[in-house]
Amino acid sequence: MSSREASRRDVLRAVAAERGLDAVLVTNLLNVRYLTGFTGSNGALLVRTDGADLFGTDGRYTTQAATQVPDVEVLVDRATVAGLAKVAVQRGTGTLGYESHDLTVDGLAGLQKVLADAGGAVPELTSIRRAVEAQRAVKDDDEIEALRRACAVADQALAELAAEGALRPGRTEQQVGRDLDARMLALGAEAPSFETIVAAGANSAIPHHRPDATVLRDGDFLKLDFGATVDGYHSDMTRTVVLGHAADWQREIYELVAASQAAGRAALAVGADVVAVDSAAREVIAAAGHADHFTHGLGHGVGLEIHEAPGIGPLGAGTLAAGMAVTVEPGVYLPGHGGVRIEDTLIVTDDAPELLTLTSKELLVL
């Protein structure tokens, strides 16, 4: 595992050097995981431009740190961040970068006190903003492979439940949700990617409906938004099916959302502006008079977090790059009646995007 994470640290090291920093203190736990491979619940990392990096954790993780982070010096200290800060002063650090989007107000005050009391020249603190998150937006081969496996688990879980007749009138949303979660775990997921959404009938018009005791009925839309976490990477997929028979209005909005989703996928290209990608899908829905019924952004990055950079929506900023993992998930929601969302997870490439969620997007009548 070490060379992959070492390369990632070298990228951050170069960013730090470019910004005139002597070291960066990484406190966001997912960023620490990304840069070291450490999966425990307490860890921080000091990346130094002189190469003398230091990983900090507490005594619970001494063994795990030695195994997962074999190529970085480890400091075991109950006060993890304070321990690293002291060493930063001892080793001489003129300017220290920190993550102002992660460190709390209390955390910064504590850090400033430790730096002042460490008995050396006090480093100047400066935020590195979301430098590591920006790095994480572009996935390397190992990350894409983890995402492929996470998507495959979700595909397989849904296929099995559909084949077994678990998605049928008479069952409740909660039962279906628990089945999906349990099946993903049985298939090797560490956890669901997020709280699985199962929304039947009128509930399907609620974009983020929590599964409740609502009973599935013949003629219902059944919207399933779920994913699996594998090696820390999250898949995200939504499929909407119809139970029993599909009415004309259901076919109509389903085909509309499917066309919008296809347009969104087709717009995923290296260099594409995220606002333009959103528009490509949104215009299809707007042209059919349903602009007001598509009430959220088109998609988002996925990886170690279920929502990460880049955001793809009307208020987004930036362009797509090869290796970004994103969702494309337009929806049309008719309050009180029902709604459709279709969502895939894909990788942006120099050619057509690679589709990771392989479940069919034909309207499925179960």
Next chain:
Amino acid sequence: MSSREASRRDVLRAVAAERGLDAVLVTNLLNVRYLTGFTGSNGALLVRTDGADLFGTDGRYTTQAATQVPDVEVLVDRATVAGLAKVAVQRGTGTLGYESHDLTVDGLAGLQKVLADAGGAVPELTSIRRAVEAQRAVKDDDEIEALRRACAVADQALAELAAEGALRPGRTEQQVGRDLDARMLALGAEAPSFETIVAAGANSAIPHHRPDATVLRDGDFLKLDFGATVDGYHSDMTRTVVLGHAADWQREIYELVAASQAAGRAALAVGADVVAVDSAAREVIAAAGHADHFTHGLGHGVGLEIHEAPGIGPLGAGTLAAGMAVTVEPGVYLPGHGGVRIEDTLIVTDDAPELLTLTSKELLVL
């Protein structure tokens, strides 16, 4: 649901008034859940001493907020915290409390800017520290009932797996861990409380071992540390069993840890100092010459978080109060050989503590 949360808000309102604040901005999502009942992924709460509270969330949760937070005015705004801050200025707020342990450095800067730009008198910001967490440390009846159910799910899952022979030589730690997780979900858990620990043989000497492909063998210690989440509340239990037959050294350290754990439970009393509770259990282990093999604190509060106030350890501070939910979990770890931890979740009461994790603590040889 409303009157319970309304009472909690009134407690915070009284704390705010006592500290001379006109309002408190609660940003910690679990604190928001505690004070409103809202279970979504984005919400914040303005509690005002004049009683005109305001709950903020984004458009995904309009319906859910109306259902879960029927008794508080709702503000739907994509920029949730900024939206509440603007209203705070509009309605006149001289001094505004905020959660400095939750708000990030960037979050505070953003808040200050919104307050300054809102076009009214700019409120003075002051931290309320962990006022809501302190309130949460003492559970009310509904919370204790949720904890009881969460503990019952974990008890039942373990009992079923043991009865089915799932804890047997030849299986792997990962298989056992997945079985435990899946069974808890099937029994109604929303999720495992944390990443389930299954540690066999020498791995049992690692306090927080991640289940891996290690195969369970005859004569192994098998340490299981796991819990279920029900209605957002976490149970936490550790049991250590022996597979096949127990050697003398295993019986010896098992009985030692069991005696230490009983001493810790017996020390749980209203008014007891948390350091003294830790000592009561630790001294039993130290007297047997194993002080260096008990490398962590005795326990911690549990509730909406798996680790919350109060901490019970040598470095803790404060005393116990009736209604606190805590774990008692001493361990003895012999590196390279094996280890034992025994952990219960209990409620501090005016009489003997109420034991919520009911699985037997007799040494079980499977």
